[in-house]
Amino acid sequence: MKKNYRLTISYDGTRYQGWQKQKKTSDTIQGKLEEILKRMQPLYGNRRGEEAEAGLVSEDSVRPDEIQVIGAGRTDAGVHAKAMTANVFLDITIDEEGLKDYLNRYLPDDISVDAVKIASDRFHSRFQALAKTYCYSLYCGDAKPVFDRKYVTILEHRPNVERMRRAAEDLLGNHDFKAFCGNPKMKKSTWRRIDAVEITEDGDYIRIYYRGNAFLQNMVRIMTGTLLEIGFGRMPTDAIPGILASLDRTQAGPTAPAKGLCMMEVHYD
Known part of the structure; x- marks a missing residue:
């Protein structure tokens, strides 16, 4: 009998083409997870364990469409996640800890399943999410951020x-x-709700936290690019109402680089 497993996943998105599985590349987070689960199914699937041990079943006998990992959001290429929530229905003989251990054993080092628990059959990681929190990290120091360079956008001047x-x-x-x-x-619909925007300063680092019910493609990065234009004085501080009213992408600021963005948390009841 299939159970609904809720996963908490962190990943360094540097070398991936985003969360969502794509036909032209295997380098997506969803694709990597489903690939490992497909290989696992013949070994730990309830009705296939004995057959697999006897060599009567191969991983090719499991249709790819039998396993779908549903993410709470679809991060873009190069975007990171500290706590992406996902869910997947599986009919397996191992427990939650065994599933987590198996996934982490075979996943690349830049993807980690940090928690696994059984959820109700009605739980859907995307549709039941009340809000998501993202953080965009900026660096404006003189020294190169050698160890953080893949996770911050470097600015020439401080806004x-x-x-x-x-x-x-x-x-x-x-x-x-x-x-x-x-x-x-x-x-x-392109209507969305933003609940909070918090901008913090910590030495040479500036971090912008966004919490909202959902986000459009590149939305956080475009908001960040627009705020930076305002911070550098290239747009007035009251520019945003006019940009929103225009419904015109060309009126907003540039799209900030992907590497500075990280999904921090998905909020549920």
Whole structure:
């Protein structure tokens, strides 16, 4: 009998083409997870364990569409995650700890399954998420951030953070974020709710935390690029209401690089 397993996953997205599985590449987070689970199924599947031990079943006997890892979000290529939530239905003989150990044994070193627990059959990692928190990390010091270079965007100059904070207040609430969407062919609703934007300073590091009910493609990176334009004085502090009203991507700032972005948490009841 299949059970719904809830996974908490962290990953360094540097060498991956995002979360979502793609036909043209195997270098996605979802693809790596499903590949390992497909190999596991003949060994630990409830109705196949004895046959696998006898050599009567191979991993090719498991159809790929039998296993689907559903993520709470679809991070872009190069984006990282500290705590992505996912769920997958499996009919296996090993317990949650055994599943976690198996996955971590065979996953690459830049992907980790940090927790596994059995959820209700009705749990859906994406549809039941109430909000998500992302962090965008910036560095503006003189010395090279050698050990953080894959996880921060390096700035030549320090922006005016107070200007950025004032402007960020205009992002809060429910808005049509079409101007902050990286997909010009988006047909679904581009209305989203931003609950909080917090900008912190820690020495040479500036971090922008965004919490919202959902985010459009590249939305966090475009908001970050826009706030930086304001911080550098290239846009006025009251620019965001006009950008939102325009529904025009060209009115917003540039898309900040992927490497500075990390999914921090998915919020549920």
